Each structure stands twice: as C-alpha cells, then as structure tokens.
Amino acid sequence: SQTIHQWPATLVQPVGSPLSLECTVEGTSNPNLYWYRQAAGRGLQLLFYSVGIGQISSEVPQNLSASRPQDRQFILSSKKLLLSDSGFYLCAWSKYRGYEQYFGPGTRLTVT
Amino acid sequence: RKEVEQDPGPFNVPEGATVAFNCTYSNSASQSFFWYRQDCRKEPKLLMSVYSSGNEDGRFTAQLNRASQYISLLIRDSKLSDSATYLCVVLANSGYALNFGKGTSLLVTP
Numbered sequence: 001s002q003t004i005h006q007w008p009a010t011l012v013q014p015v016g017s018p019l020s021l022e023c024t025v026e027g028t029s030n031p032n033l034y035w036y037r038q039a040a041g042r043g044l045q046l047l048f049y050s051v052g053i054g055q056i057s058s059e060v061p062q063n064l065s066a067s068r069p070q071d072r073q074f075i076l077s078s079k080k081l082l083l084s085d086s087g088f089y090l091c092a093w094s095k096y097r098g099y100e101q102y103f104g105p106g107t108r109l110t111v112t
Numbered sequence: 113r114k115e116v117e118q119d120p121g122p123f124n125v126p127e128g129a130t131v132a133f134n135c136t137y138s139n140s141a142s143q144s145f146f147w148y149r150q151d152c153r154k155e156p157k158l159l160m161s162v163y164s165s166g167n168e169d170g171r172f173t174a175q176l177n178r179a180s181q182y183i184s185l186l187i188r189d190s191k192l193s194d195s196a197t198y199l200c201v202v203l204a205n206s207g208y209a210l211n212f213g214k215g216t217s218l219l220v221t222p
Contacts, residue, residue: 046209059209090155097207098144103155
C-alpha cells in the first residue's frame with residue numbers, strides 16, 4: 001500500500017528565515033505530487049504540482065518554490081519567510097491526473 | 113462567486129440521526145467531485161468520490177446534480193466517530209488542482 005510522509009510536523013520560524021519542507025511517497029512510482037496550504041479560517045489552496053522529476057507547475061504566485069529531485073520526493077522552499085506564509089502545509093499524491101488525491105499528515109508552520 | 117460553497121454549520125445531531133450536507137459549485141464544466149473528511153488539526157482524508165449516478169458506501173450516500181451544480185452527502189445512523197469537518201471538493205479544469213469548500217462541521221452527540 002502507499003504511504004506519504006512529511007516532515008517536520010510542526011515548525012516555528014522567524015520572519016526572513018529560509019524554509020524547507022519535505023514530502024516522500026512510498027509504494028507507488030511516478031505519482032503526481034502536490035503542495036497545498038490551509039491558512040487559518042480558509043480552505044485548502046493548491047500551491048504547486050509536479051507530474052515528474054524536475055517538472056513543477058505553480059498555481060499561485062508567491063514567496064515559495066518547489067522542487068522534485070527524485071520520483072517520490074517533493075520539496076517546498078522559501079528563501080525568506082513572511083508572516084503570511086504561516087499555515088498548514090499539506091503534500092498530496094495521485095496516481096493519475098484527475099484521480100483522487102491522498103494527503104500526508106502535514107506541517108504546521110508558524111512564522112513569528 | 114466562490115468555486116465551491118458549503119454551509120459551514122455546525123450541525124449538532126444525536127447518535128443514530130441522519131444528516132445531509134449540501135454543496136454548490138460554480139464551474140459547469142467540472143468533471144470530478146469528491147467528499148473528504150478532516151478531523152481537527154489533521155489532514156483531509158478521502159471519504160468518497162461522487163459519481164453522476166450517485167453512489168453509496170455503507171452509511172454514506174453521495175449525489176450529484178449537474179444541472180443544478182449541486183452535490184450532497186447523506187450520513188445515516190450517525191456515530192460519535194463521524195464528528196469532523198466534511199469538505200466538498202471539485203476538480204479544476206486543469207485536472208490537477210482540487211478546489212475545496214471551507215467545510216461543514218458535524219458534531220454527533222451521545
């Protein structure tokens with residue numbers, strides 16, 4: 001069966017500091033990978049998705065970037081965090097375009 | 113108009129009750145629909161996909177009305193463990209982004 005891991009689970013970072021969140025998927029090959037953010041009191045919003053190694057599509061212009069260095073690894077980064085980057089970051093995978101997406105346990109980020 | 117709209121609730125129901133959630137979506141070209149469940153401070157978990165003909169999974173029944181752009185979820189014989197936020201989700205035209213409603217909160221009481 002497939003599992004998806006994210007770390008860290010929680011993170012408190014000062015404004016202006018860098019960020020690196022990691023997501024890995026096990027039990028499947030060539031998945032579509034996604035980064036979502038859930039800000040307080042708001043719905044989930046897709047930030048990035050990837051259909052393969054090195055292929056990144058951005059849905060929303062922002063202070064963040066994503067990379068996919070390996071088939072089952074997806075990384076979310078920032079060079080300088082803003083207060084507005086606080087939120088619950090969720091990685092997800094799907095086998096094919098348009099199919100169900102399955103979420104990892106998430107990283108709760110607080111920027112102070 | 114928001115992509116996906118849900119009544120935020122909360123819905124407070126006793127154990128054993130039947131409860132229904134509704135959702136409307138704005139994009140008439142949408143092709144795929146889902147219900148997810150999210151417990152407090154946890155990730156969303158897929159509850160069920162919603163098919164044009166309607167579908168049932170145990171105590172849960174989902175219906176889709178394309179003409180009215182309306183999706184519903186019916187929960188029969190509510191359990192305490194059903195307490196959660198239920199998210200109505202519509203796949204964007206790109207086929208990649210999921211558009212989430214803000215969720216409907218359900219509390220099942222003894």
